[in-house]
Amino acid sequence: MGAELSVRGLRHVRGGRVVLDVGAVDVADGARLCVLGPNGAGKTTLLRLVAAVEPPRQGRITIDGISPRDGGVALRRRVAYVTQRPALLSTSVLRNVELPLRWRKMPKGRRGAVAAAALERLRVAHLADRPATALSGGEQQRVSLARALAVDPDVLLLDEPAAGLDAQSRTAFLADLGRALAGRATTVVHVSHRPEEAMLLADQVMALLDGRVHQIGPPEVLTRRPVDASVAALVGYDNLVDAYVEADGAVTVGGAPSGLTRHGPAGPATAAVFGNGVRLAPADGPGIPMRVAQVAPGPGHWTVALEGAAPLLAKVPLDHPPPAPGDRVAAAFAPDLSAVLPKPGAPTRPDTPR
Numbered sequence: 001m002g003a004e005l006s007v008r009g010l011r012h013v014r015g016g017r018v019v020l021d022v023g024a025v026d027v028a029d030g031a032r033l034c035v036l037g038p039n040g041a042g043k044t045t046l047l048r049l050v051a052a053v054e055p056p057r058q059g060r061i062t063i064d065g066i067s068p069r070d071g072g073v074a075l076r077r078r079v080a081y082v083t084q085r086p087a088l089l090s091t092s093v094l095r096n097v098e099l100p101l102r103w104r105k106m107p108k109g110r111r112g113a114v115a116a117a118a119l120e121r122l123r124v125a126h127l128a129d130r131p132a133t134a135l136s137g138g139e140q141q142r143v144s145l146a147r148a149l150a151v152d153p154d155v156l157l158l159d160e161p162a163a164g165l166d167a168q169s170r171t172a173f174l175a176d177l178g179r180a181l182a183g184r185a186t187t188v189v190h191v192s193h194r195p196e197e198a199m200l201l202a203d204q205v206m207a208l209l210d211g212r213v214h215q216i217g218p219p220e221v222l223t224r225r226p227v228d229a230s231v232a233a234l235v236g237y238d239n240l241v242d243a244y245v246e247a248d249g250a251v252t253v254g255g256a257p258s259g260l261t262r263h264g265p266a267g268p269a270t271a272a273v274f275g276n277g278v279r280l281a282p283a284d285g286p287g288i289p290m291r292v293a294q295v296a297p298g299p300g301h302w303t304v305a306l307e308g309a310a311p312l313l314a315k316v317p318l319d320h321p322p323p324a325p326g327d328r329v330a331a332a333f334a335p336d337l338s339a340v341l342p343k344p345g346a347p348t349r350p351d352t353p354r
């Protein structure tokens, strides 16, 4: 079972500063929302308010129409909160997972089996008898998640569940998390600063910056049509370049054609371009004149740093011959891997490049 989550007019102050100002957010029963934001955006604060760890200064949060304050223990027990740093007790791993089941009055005979199955799902069954606080950070994160899933919560709150894991362990952990959630109707709110994590687990992504929601929508919409430069940076665009929309719709960088066009009034804009959307051609071709500053192999691509009207980072597939430092090239942006964004205050409207 899941639950419907609703946030209205939420405003929270910390140290005399507004750290969260969220108008209206609804998470449907069984939906998965990822709150994507940089450090200090207010992600943990939002989870703490939803988990009723602290009450909001202003506004209302409800779970199936009931505020945590009115719903008391019964409502709070429908929510499991996995904090950023695993908060495990210094008893055995198995007892850590069994304890919340005991609080929920699960019969003793069943508790052990349910806890063991949860540990099994997260691939930490072999650690059941070990003291939980003597595990590695990654192991603790798995146990912490197993403990949350064991109670089969209606609402699961995950605060950077893969933080602190190396890239390989993170991928395996996220795959296990995805499998553990598959087939469950649990409503999930997951916070992260990693776009790849957000896009993997969520069916809706909310971009939170400085406590404010900049955009909310399906992962593909945020990735392909970020509403502003800060959302573009958040979802992983490698390049944010000062550009200009000419009267005929051509988007230029430093006066040179970028390969992008845009409907709407002329004026300054930002071109957001993924590294693999920066196409390099011989210097006498159309495009932005650039000089290759540095070339290094990366995962699946050559990372090419370019200097010119604006610094650019290009990702050239590893099976293509890379340019050499010092080479002169013309750079053009692939429309499907770019977005043209209005500058704040500029008379342009958000749109995708043609």
Ligand SMILES: Nc1ncnc2c1ncn2[C@@H]1O[C@H](COP(=O)(O)OP(=O)(O)OP(=O)(O)O)[C@@H](O)[C@H]1O
Pocket (backbone or CB within 6 Å): 014, 015, 019, 037, 038, 039, 040, 041, 042, 043, 044, 045, 046, 193
């Ligand atoms: N106890 C506190 N007193 C004063 N300000 C606080 C306190 N806790 C957090 N803040 C501030 O509230 C803002 C939001 O913090 P929060 O922890 O919610 O951000 P976050 O998005 O989860 O960040 P991170 O990704 O670093 O965990 C930050 O500016 C932070 O400095």
